Amino acid sequence: MSEHRAIGRIEETAALPGAGGPGSDFTAGEALVQPALNRITVHGQVHQVEPKVMQVLLLMAARPGHVVGREAFLETVWAGTVGDDYLLNRAVSELRRIFGDDPRTPRYIETIRKGGYRLVAPIAPARVAAAVPAPGVGSPPPAAVSPAQAEPVGAAATPPPARGRWRLLAPLVVVALALLVTLAAWRMRPAATPLDGAWEVQPLTSYVGREVEPSLSPDGSRVAFVWDGGQGALDIYVKTVGAEDTLNLTRSPGDERYPLWMPDGRSLLYARVDGDGLAVMRVAALGGAPIRVMGDARVQAVRGMAISPDGRLLAYSAREHADAPYRVVLAALDGGTPRVVSQPPGGSVGDLDPRFSPDGRYLVFVRAINEVTRDLYRAGLGGGASTRLTFDNRKLNGVAWSPDGEHLLFTSTRSGMYALWSAAPDGSDLRQVALGNEVVQQPTTAAGVDAIVFEHWAHRSQLRLGDLGTRGEGDAGPFFHSTRWDSSPAWSPDGQRIAFSSNRSGPHAIWVSRSDGRDAVQVAGFGGAFIDNPAWSPDGRLLAFDASPDGTSAIYVVASDGGQPRRITTGPGDARHPSWSRDGQWLYYEANHDGQWRPMARRLEGGDPVVLAAGPGERPRESADARWLLYARPDTGGIWRMPRLDWAGEAPVAATRLEVDLRGGDVDRWVPGEAGIYYVRRPEDGVSQLALFDPDSGRTQDVLPLASGFEGWGFQLSPDQQRIIYSEPTRHESDLRIAVLREPDT
Structure with missing residues (x-):
């Protein structure tokens, strides 16, 4: 050579x-x-x-x-x-x-x-x-x-x-x-890091697939993250900042999540959840055989982990079953019984993404009422009541401490779009951190290192049209799709218009367009607050939807050509997923007043709400002939029905379960039609299918093939029963980026 x-x-x-x-x-x-x-x-x-x-x-x-x-x-x-x-x-x-x-x-x-x-x-x-x-x-x-x-x-x-x-x-x-x-x-500074300084954002990864959950090493030289390799299981990788070398630390068939650097930078912890519960594993930063350091057999799912500054305590967000909220759990790495230190309200998503304070004396976490209504809370290591720090009632995805440990950094849509914000430890002094036009998710930092690593999403959802006659994709025209997030479509009663939720102009809002996507206009919005699930009144004059501008998700109505929204549901608790009775007199929805979602009915002009079922139930809607009320149950799966009554004068009767093999995780993937109930059927072997169940005969037939890992939702039938519309993610990728504080000009 x-x-x-x-x-x-x-x-x-x-x-x-x-x-x-x-x-x-x-x-x-x-x-x-x-x-x-x-x-x-x-x-x-x-x-x-x-x-x-x-x-x-x-x-x-x-x-x-x-x-x-x-x-x-x-x-x-x-x-x-x-x-x-x-x-x-x-x-x-x-x-x-x-x-x-x-x-x-x-x-x-x-x-x-x-x-x-x-x-x-x-x-x-x-x-x-x-x-x-x-x-x-x-x-x-x-x-x-x-x-x-x-x-x-x-x-x-x-x-x-x-x-x-x-x-x-x-x-x-x-x-x-x-x-x-x-x-x-x-430059590691002993003085406070100027968060309002000039930050330079640079790409860190650009792989095909999802690179998520970054963790910056204590010295700032490496980033651990989770990558699906473009497809398949999630594994832990480590990448050197400023170089292309990437080290694959795990290769198991299951998913590994939430890598955490130990304080000395020599090894990492990560989470693995399977049929045996949570296992916290440890692996050397340069590779080697993972070692199990602790476990929690009660845990079914995890949504974030953190390690204390001294490396002795682990905090993780966990739940024990599918309809329970996530709670923050504290455990010692050297043994002992894990302790729950937060108590979110029942029926909520729960408490996510815990972070230890720089001195290790308390925890900060994200409390999620639902997936899009969240705020920051603080709790002591001994448990007790949690203190609310922010009052945005907006989307919030990730929290970290500033490199100097003096401020909280978190992402929020409080200005309409996702951006990075800072706040004092008590939630005061809110300011936006200037990172240009970056859409920031899940920030991570290291003490004393003037850098912020974060997820950069390239997610997109489109409206999809299926032709039930040809059993294939329907031709909706070139204006039907956009390059943003369009979801939850609903056909007008005359089939000429479509209402949907979209962020095509910035914050999410309710839009109405012609059935081919032309002439789309915004008819309702709350400046970045959660808003979704439009439903047409039978006469086409009104749209019902759910939104949470004040932190509580409620049902609203607005004129279909736009105007001032009017709140329909009142009182404590959340309400979502509205639908109309066939006569237009009642609104159906699901509500959570006591920690469990139940199907409800309420007159449009007011009056007391009616609880339709004593047990859990979601997505209530009438059958096409208005004889039955139908709803799904996430705990048992399947679809349940009861006779349609005069809800103002007759008490609801007990519901019976139909023999529909709808899974519990697919409660938003079905719709009643004149021929029966269309739903997503997922056979153990083979591709998913849009199937039709006939309640009278009990028979099921497949009508439209779907992708094996189908993720679409929000099914609606056209008034002529020939087409079905739904939303489906078409791009689900994310890269990592790094923001470095630039040196001041001298």
């Missing part, structure tokens, strides 16, 4: 977490490495090494955790000279001697049989890691050093002139170690 090819090899493999410019130092485990001085200091003991020994270390450090083959060492370090295995083995032995490393249980350099060597010690910029002070021969092992006390990069004595081939390779290693320049620019 020529020297030019050797240069290319080093540039190609450059990926050191925490590399730097000329004379830049870095740490490997407990050792301070000073490449320009050919010096390695371990616990205060200074070792001068030969240039080629340093080059061997730098070649491994350029790709930490990755195997560097013997041929790569010989063709790079000994390029143009006579090199053999003996020289390489001697260099590695010298490094192990300096590090005090045992090849049988390596902490620094691992031998890969018939492969080469890999560096397994954590790598970080010396300034960020602050692991070792300026070395002195014979000095005692160093104590921890704060960021303010850390020795500046390049503070060592001016290096002597390089000699031999090191003079040629030194500039190349500078290229390989270029990442430290970026990290040094972040």
Whole structure:
């Protein structure tokens, strides 16, 4: 290999977490490495090494955790000279001697049989890691050093002139170690981070699929995240900031979620939920076999985790069954019984995304009344009443602490679209953080590192049209779709118009268009508050919908050509998913007044609401012939019905279950028609189907094939019963981006 090819090899493999410019130092485990001085200091003991020994270390450090083959060492370090295995083995032995490393249980350099060597010690910029002070021969092992006390990069004595081939390779290693320049620019500040400063946003990942749940390492050099690989199970990956190296840490057939860095940056925790409950796993940051550190057999699902600053406590958002709210649970990693520390209201989504305060004394989390009405709350580690911090009643997706630990960072649609906001720990002093036009989700930070990593979504939902006659896709015309989020369509009684929810002009609102998508106009909106599920009155004059401008989801009506919305439901509790009786006198909906969603009916002109079922029920609507009231149950699955009565004068009778194999998770994937009930049937083997169930005969037939992992919802039949309209996500991807605080102009 020529020297030019050797240069290319080093540039190609450059990926050191925490590399730097000329004379830049870095740490490997407990050792301070000073490449320009050919010096390695371990616990205060200074070792001068030969240039080629340093080059061997730098070649491994350029790709930490990755195997560097013997041929790569010989063709790079000994390029143009006579090199053999003996020289390489001697260099590695010298490094192990300096590090005090045992090849049988390596902490620094691992031998890969018939492969080469890999560096397994954590790598970080010396300034960020602050692991070792300026070395002195014979000095005692160093104590921890704060960021303010850390020795500046390049503070060592001016290096002597390089000699031999090191003079040629030194500039190349500078290229390989270029990442430290970026990290040094972040500057760990002892003073408060100016959140209103100039932030520069850069792409971090751009893979096909979903990259979510980022976690920034304590030194800011790496980001752990979850990726589905474009399809399939979710796994944990680690990527070096400023480089393209990505390390796959888990490869199980199940989903791994919520990676968390341990405070020392050497390992990560993550969650796995299966039939045996929650398992919290630990894996080395450079790869290896995962180890189970704790579990909770009661847990069925998890929505976020956090680790305390001292690494001793774990907080996670969990629920024990599908119709229970998520609660924040606190557990000690060294054992003990997990304790519930938050009590969300029944029937709500619950408490999500817990975060420890910088001093570890309390928790901040997101309380979700539903998936789009959320605010920040605070709770002590001992439990008790939670304190509400924000009163937005808007979408909120993620919370973190500012790098200086003085402010909360959270995403919110309080200004109409998702943006990043900051607040004091008590919820006061709300300000928007200027990140340009970025749509920010799930921010993550590291103490003292002036960077914010977040999810950037490319999600889109379109209205879809199915032709029941041809059993295929219906031709709706070019104006039927948009590049934004369109959902929850509803046909007007005459079939000439469609009402739907969309964010095509910014905040979500209710829109009405012609049936081919032309001439769309906004008819109702609340400036970013949750609004959805429009339903036409039988005469086409009114639209009912649900919205939560004040934090409680309620039923509203508005004129179908626009106007001032009027609230229909009153009192405490939430109401959603309206539909009309066939005579237009009653509105049906589901309400949660006591922790359980129940089907309800209320006259349009007022009066007391009527509870239609003692047990749970969702999506109530009349049959096409107005003889029956139908609703679904998420706890048992299936569709239930009762006779349609005069709700003002007759008490509802008990409902009976129809033999419809509608799953509990598909309560919003069915609609009654003149021929029966259309619903999504998911066979154990084979593709999903839009099926038709005839209540009179009990027979089911498939009418329209769907994708195996069909995610559409909100079915509505056209008045002529020939077409079915619904919404379906057509793009479900996300990348990670990083915002770095720019240096002020000097």
